[in-house]
Amino acid sequence: MMYVILGCVAWAAGWMLNVRLANGPRSDERLMQILIPLIFGATIIVMWEMFVIGFNVNPVFLPRPTDIIARMAGEGPRLWADFHQTIIKGALSGYLIGGLAAFAVAILADRSEFLTRGVIPVGSFMAALPIVGIAPIFVKWFGSDWESKAAVVAVMVFFPILVNTVAGLRDTTKMQRDLMRTYGAGYWTTLIKLRLPATMPFMFNGLKIATTLALIGAIVAEFFGSPTVGMGFRISTSFGQLALDMVWAEIVIAALAGSGFYGLVTLLERGVTFWHPSQR
Amino acid sequence: MVCARGMGMYRSILPILTVISVIMAVWVIAVVPMNIHLTADQAQRDGIAVTPDTPIARRNVSGISLVVQNPHLIPLTYVNTRPNLPSPHQVGGELFASIIDQKITSKRSLVYHGWVTLAPTLLGFAIGTGLGIMLAVGIVYSRVMDKSVMPWAIVSQTIPILALAPMIIVVLGAAGIQGVLPKALIAAYLSFFPVVVGMVKGLRSPDHMQLDLLRTYNAGASQGFWKLRLPSSAPYLFASLKIGISASLIGTIVAELPTGAKAGFGARMLVGDQYGQPILSWAALFAAAITAAALVGIIALIERGALRKMGMMSA
Numbered sequence: 214m215m216y217v218i219l220g221c222v223a224w225a226a227g228w229m230l231n232v233r234l235a236n237g238p239r240s241d242e243r244l245m246q247i248l249i250p251l252i253f254g255a256t257i258i259v260m261w262e263m264f265v266i267g268f269n270v271n272p273v274f275l276p277r278p279t280d281i282i283a284r285m286a287g288e289g290p291r292l293w294a295d296f297h298q299t300i301i302k303g304a305l306s307g308y309l310i311g312g313l314a315a316f317a318v319a320i321l322a323d324r325s326e327f328l329t330r331g332v333i334p335v336g337s338f339m340a341a342l343p344i345v346g347i348a349p350i351f352v353k354w355f356g357s358d359w360e361s362k363a364a365v366v367a368v369m370v371f372f373p374i375l376v377n378t379v380a381g382l383r384d385t386t387k388m389q390r391d392l393m394r395t396y397g398a399g400y401w402t403t404l405i406k407l408r409l410p411a412t413m414p415f416m417f418n419g420l421k422i423a424t425t426l427a428l429i430g431a432i433v434a435e436f437f438g439s440p441t442v443g444m445g446f447r448i449s450t451s452f453g454q455l456a457l458d459m460v461w462a463e464i465v466i467a468a469l470a471g472s473g474f475y476g477l478v479t480l481l482e483r484g485v486t487f488w489h490p491s492q493r
Numbered sequence: 494m495v496c497a498r499g500m501g502m503y504r505s506i507l508p509i510l511t512v513i514s515v516i517m518a519v520w521v522i523a524v525v526p527m528n529i530h531l532t533a534d535q536a537q538r539d540g541i542a543v544t545p546d547t548p549i550a551r552r553n554v555s556g557i558s559l560v561v562q563n564p565h566l567i568p569l570t571y572v573n574t575r576p577n578l579p580s581p582h583q584v585g586g587e588l589f590a591s592i593i594d595q596k597i598t599s600k601r602s603l604v605y606h607g608w609v610t611l612a613p614t615l616l617g618f619a620i621g622t623g624l625g626i627m628l629a630v631g632i633v634y635s636r637v638m639d640k641s642v643m644p645w646a647i648v649s650q651t652i653p654i655l656a657l658a659p660m661i662i663v664v665l666g667a668a669g670i671q672g673v674l675p676k677a678l679i680a681a682y683l684s685f686f687p688v689v690v691g692m693v694k695g696l697r698s699p700d701h702m703q704l705d706l707l708r709t710y711n712a713g714a715s716q717g718f719w720k721l722r723l724p725s726s727a728p729y730l731f732a733s734l735k736i737g738i739s740a741s742l743i744g745t746i747v748a749e750l751p752t753g754a755k756a757g758f759g760a761r762m763l764v765g766d767q768y769g770q771p772i773l774s775w776a777a778l779f780a781a782a783i784t785a786a787a788l789v790g791i792i793a794l795i796e797r798g799a800l801r802k803m804g805m806m807s808a
Contacts, residue, residue: 253641331508432656
């Protein structure tokens with residue numbers, strides 16, 4: 214019971230501290246904008262730890278955060294191998310294949326106004342569908358190693374990137390295109406100097422949506438067959454062994470990988486579209 | 494305006510049909526090389542001449558060259574009972590047989606499986622949307638919540654939670670929570686964050702001018718909420734609802750996939766896969782796609798009606 218009270222006290226203290234900080238004079242500074250959510254996250258973890266001890270929760274249902282951290286520290290090489298198999302081989306290669314294919318199709322479709330009008334609605338329709346459902350089929354087609362995961366990921370990321378890129382290619386105004394024509398620029402020059410740069414903010418929108426999809430596809434596809442390595446494989450087998458701390462360790466890695474991947478794409482976006490109003 | 498809008502739709506119908514028929518054509522053509530190995534094996538057992546004439550020799554030949562060497566087998570690739578890639582008419586036939594030709598109480602009816610998936614999706618979506626709107630109101634009116642919770646709401650969208658759906662189902666099942674509720678919780682979780690993020694944006698969408706105007710009218714905080722902030726958040730809300738409902742449906746299906754669920758679209762996809770009946774999997778996949786499209790379509794219809802009534806969309 215002590216621990217439960219301690220957990221509540223920690224929560225109240227963290228919340229009060231945040232109230233002071235958020236209503237304080239320096240709350241709009243960058244440091245505070247990072248510090249306040251961190252304090253909030255920390256109080257939740259402390260409360261989690263205290264409640265699990267206090268209520269004597271069976272670790273099969275919910276392990277303690279300290280157990281998870283200990284597991285992560287002790288299983289470094291194995292977690293790295295899983296990360297490498299699922300994120301780098303499966304998700305990243307699928308993301309690149311799907312992204313490049315979407316980009317190529319977008320450029321092709323853009324040559325015809327007629328096709329563009331068809332591709333956007335069909336593509337956004339496809340993007341809303343439960344495409345992960347193809348995972349068992351693809352595992353059968355491409356075998357259980359990373360190729361099938363990359364294929365599932367490629368299909369999942371294809372449509373959001375396609376729709377956004379096609380929409381972006383249409384974004385230039387008539388004035389801008391006329392200006393290019395007065396310069397005597399042909400299709401390719403106009404594409405490279407005007408329309409592709411104008412597409413980038415849109416395309417990065419699609420690329421950012423696709424990062425999470427890529428991880429989901431790679432992990433879920435491993436539930437249907439995988440070599441004895443990979444995050445999805447580890448999650449489902451550790452689960453079978455009731456090693457919930459290992460499952461959570463993989464969840465933490467997946468969360469970090471997800472935000473890291475998103476962050477990387479955002480950084481890249483900032484570099485490429487530095488001229489766009491949203492970045493200034 | 495109705496006219497222009499109608500014209501816009503009309504102008505898009507032909508391009509959309511073109512794109513769809515290109516996709517269908519690719520599918521129909523792909524059926525042949527995808528199934529030719531299976532078909533050749535079967536044809537040989539039935540006494541039809543096939544080159545090369547041993548299965549082992551055929552394994553080293555690509556699908557396309559096998560087709561070129563055996564053009565007489567092409568029609569047979571479309572009627573394989575256990576194809577690698579079923580043809581459109583096989584999937585369509587299975588859809589018809591399992592939706593219209595079955596009693597909806599039958600275990601073979603996709604309507605039955607659809608309801609098993611749809612019920613937790615809708616329940617979860619309702620819970621997730623309700624909680625999401627409440628949290629968004631909290632975030633907009635409380636500086637502390639804004640500063641401490643909002644960053645996490647945004648970060649959480651980059652985390653592949655969906656991949657953990659099957660585990661969550663099993664944990665809750667072990668804790669004695671079964672039936673509709675565990676799947677609904679996942680659906681709720683997935684629709685929750687899009688609604689929070691969209692509603693926060695929507696509730697903040699009135700600009701200073703409008704807020705100042707209300708202040709000059711001597712309107713209180715609650716009037717400001719009901720008369721200005723809430724109505725102006727409607728377009729944002731509907732955009733998030735469309736994302737949320739498809740996320741909910743995908744979550745429920747993934748939750749059903751590897752957990753040994755006995756009914757539902759996800760279970761159906763897996764059953765077809767494990768018992769060598771790929772046509773069943775494909776039919777379930779398409780039925781899920783149709784359901785997703787219908788759900789998003791219904792919300793889009795409500796959106797049009799509501800926004801038009803509120804005068805936010807030209808009639």
